[in-house]
Amino acid sequence: MSRFPPISGTGMIIDGKALASEMEAETIARVEKLAAIGRRPGLATIIVGENPASAMYVRIKHSACDRVGIRSQTVRLPEEARIEVILETIKGLNEKDDVNGILLQLPLPRGRDPAPAMAAIDPAKDVDGFHPLNMGTLLAGAERLVPCTPKGIIWALERLGVDLEGKEAVIVGHSNVVGKPLAAMMLNRNATVTVCHVFTKDLAAHTRKAEVLVVAAGVPGLIRGDMVRTGAYVFDVGINRVGDRTVGDVEFDEVLVVAAAVTPVPGGVGPLTVSMLMSQTATAAEMQMSSEER
Amino acid sequence: MSRFPPISGTGMIIDGKALASEMEAETIARVEKLAAIGRRPGLATIIVGENPASAMYVRIKHSACDRVGIRSQTVRLPEEARIEVILETIKGLNEKDDVNGILLQLPLPRGRDPAPAMAAIDPAKDVDGFHPLNMGTLLAGAERLVPCTPKGIIWALERLGVDLEGKEAVIVGHSNVVGKPLAAMMLNRNATVTVCHVFTKDLAAHTRKAEVLVVAAGVPGLIRGDMVRTGAYVFDVGINRVGDRTVGDVEFDEVLVVAAAVTPVPGGVGPLTVSMLMSQTATAAEMQMSSEER
Structure with a gap:
């Protein structure tokens, strides 16, 4: 995990590639176990x-x-x-x-x-987790195959030692792919969850309260430094082309000095999502095998 | 709709029985149309x-x-x-x-x-809306058969002329029966939604911001007058036995003078839930007929 000179937060850059490699190491072990049989x-x-x-x-x-x-x-x-x-x-x-x-x-x-x-x-092969049966099972609190971006974020929070129970979590964006399933996953872990979006009247009032902030709005630079709580964990799901650069929804340099940790774009949530897809493909194979045995 | 002398809110008692009767009148018309064929x-x-x-x-x-x-x-x-x-x-x-x-x-x-x-x-006969396929379809934004208590509340808000888009909505309780499906339904209508529960650190800080407040915690008297925003719409889902009385989760007399409108217990959300079950049974019958025709 690389670090940046802290000012008011601890200014850690969450190295999505490094975390993704850790996840892939686990997946490789599971894949080889399956390959061996x-x-x-x-x-x-x-x-x-x-x-x-x-x-x-x-x-x-x-x-x-x-x-x-x-x-x-x-x-x-x-x-x-x-x-x-x-x-x-x-x-x-x-x-x-x-x-x-x-x-x-x-x-x-x-x-x-x-x-x-x-x-x-x-549904047993739905590694993206978008099948309504898998989405409903998720909403009801039993997570099997679930959307990869939210699950990657949950996985990273666990790795970073952030226990969601009782935390103030704010999600910006209420898509079917990220915002809504992530809200369900965070509620399943007993976070207090607020979901904001383009219709929210006072976005900053919510984001400033967030101990965990996930931004998936598709608006470059939407989240400025003064919109983030000191010591927050910030996940930037945005992937926006601005000129010839790829940027997220978070004004990275500003937020880095306030937050405990922030994901960069690129190199943050993206690699976590791809590695989670690998992990879920292994999970699907494992589940299919155990259902055959029954 | 009965009214109560207003002090700072408008102090309207939301008459669940009267609203339920309106809904049942609509259902009777649909049922008779089905019966006629x-x-x-x-x-x-x-x-x-x-x-x-x-x-x-x-x-x-x-x-x-x-x-x-x-x-x-x-x-x-x-x-x-x-x-x-x-x-x-x-x-x-x-x-x-x-x-x-x-x-x-x-x-x-x-x-x-x-x-x-x-x-x-x-799933086509799941009038309670608890089947994971129906829950997932709900989470993805297409509502067919959905849990009756949340849908009854949404229906009542529409009847009361409250447009959820952009509203600050706070739900207390994150059960599979009420809190989680209601959060999904409110997000589908573009409210800013916060879900609180027993792990929430500062409940009052959230409830005081709510323009629409739904309480489904099962804790008698949990919501006091000073926890409610002036002019809020408050739905009390709680059904608690205290001695020989049935009370909700909301301290009714205190909240009535602050809120725009409050549901009483009994006679509020309960009748709406039962009538919504009737409406959904008619919906199920209609959907089954149209799927046969295909």
């Missing part, structure tokens, strides 16, 4: 069309597969593929024994609703 | 053992069925019924065409985990 996990990604950002994310995920020893395959569908074709592709992968995890790369091209596609993925 | 909705309740409170709740629900013209039936299982027997009973009701809604009265007797039983109910 002929059950090396496999991840299949469906990518529809030619979105360059999607292509990049898929490359990043599959390169993580290579690092941890998970087999990966990509199913490419043309830009104009109808929803029926996407659903058929998913059904085919649901039935393949050597595919333990299925990833539908979002967004789908215009006019194709992702909801029925996500609901078509076998 | 030979599809009068039916609700089946499974009750395990002899819990007197459960017996009372089932009586209240079935008397509501009588009022709105929904057929009701009760399946009584003995106290010692094993989980397998409960699951078989549910499967039988799932297959019956004249049962549109299935209610498993909770709590189950000791040693029987309700989770697999709730997950065994056909």
Whole structure:
């Protein structure tokens, strides 16, 4: 964990890459245990069309597969593929024994609703955790396969020794991918949770109270230094292109001197998310094996 | 809507019975439309053992069925019924065409985990909204069959003309039945939502900010007048026996003079919940019909 000269906080930069490597080391051990009994996990990604950002994310995920020893395959569908074709592709992968995890790369091209596609993925292979059955199980407090970004943040907080019970946690952004599932996960750990978003009247009044602050708004520089409580743990989920730079939603330099610790962008939440996807693919393979044994 | 002499709020007592009657009038119209084409909705309740409170709740629900013209039936299982027997009973009701809604009265007797039983109910007949598929669909923002108490509160807020978008909403209690699903429903309507509970360090600091305050803690008199913001809408979900009286979680007389409006206990959230169960039974019957037509 690298450190920065502290002023009022302790100014620690949360090294997402280093934490992700620790997580991957655990995953490698689990993958090799599975491989030793002929059950090396496999991840299949469906990518529809030619979105360059999607292509990049898929490359990043599959390169993580290579690092941890998970087999990966990509199913490419043309830009104009109808929803029926996407659903058929998913059904085919649901039935393949050597595919333990299925990833539908979002967004789908215009006019194709992702909801029925996500609901078509076998919940036991839903390594992204977006299937409504997995989301509902999460909301009810039993976490199995859950969205990777929130779970990566929860994992990092545990690693950093932050016990969420009784903590004031504030989430900025109420998306289905980050904000809402993270709120459920934090409530399951007995944090006091506030979810803010674009309709919130006084954002700073909330963020200033946060002992744990997670920002997933997609607005560059939204969170300034004076909006952060001294000693807070700050996770920046934003990935924004500003000119030729990639920046988060947090004004990093300002917040670093106030907070106990902050994730940078890039190199913070992103690597944690990718490594959590690897971990969940291993989890899916383990769960599928134990359900066969029953 | 009855009114009370206002001091600093407007001191309105939210008449849950009157609102419930309005909702039931709507439900009666829907039920009669279904009955006219030979599809009068039916609700089946499974009750395990002899819990007197459960017996009372089932009586209240079935008397509501009588009022709105929904057929009701009760399946009584003995106290010692094993989980397998409960699951078989549910499967039988799932297959019956004249049962549109299935209610498993909770709590189950000791040693029987309700989770697999709730997950065994056909999601299309899950009028209590506790099936993980319905909970997950709710969390993802598409509300179909959802828990009745939160939905009753949302319905009442709409009736009272309170638009949740941008409102500061605070929920006290993070149960699967009320707090967590209500938080999801309020986020779906773009409120800023804070969920507090027994682990919250400074409850009053949160409740004093609430424009909409929902209390479901099961602690008599938890919310005092000085913990409520002037002009707040306050919903008291608590049902506590104190001596021979039934009281809520809100110190009613103190809060009434501060708030814009408060639900009493009894006669507030309770009747709304029961009427919402009737409404959802009609919804289930309507959805089942339209899915047959497809």
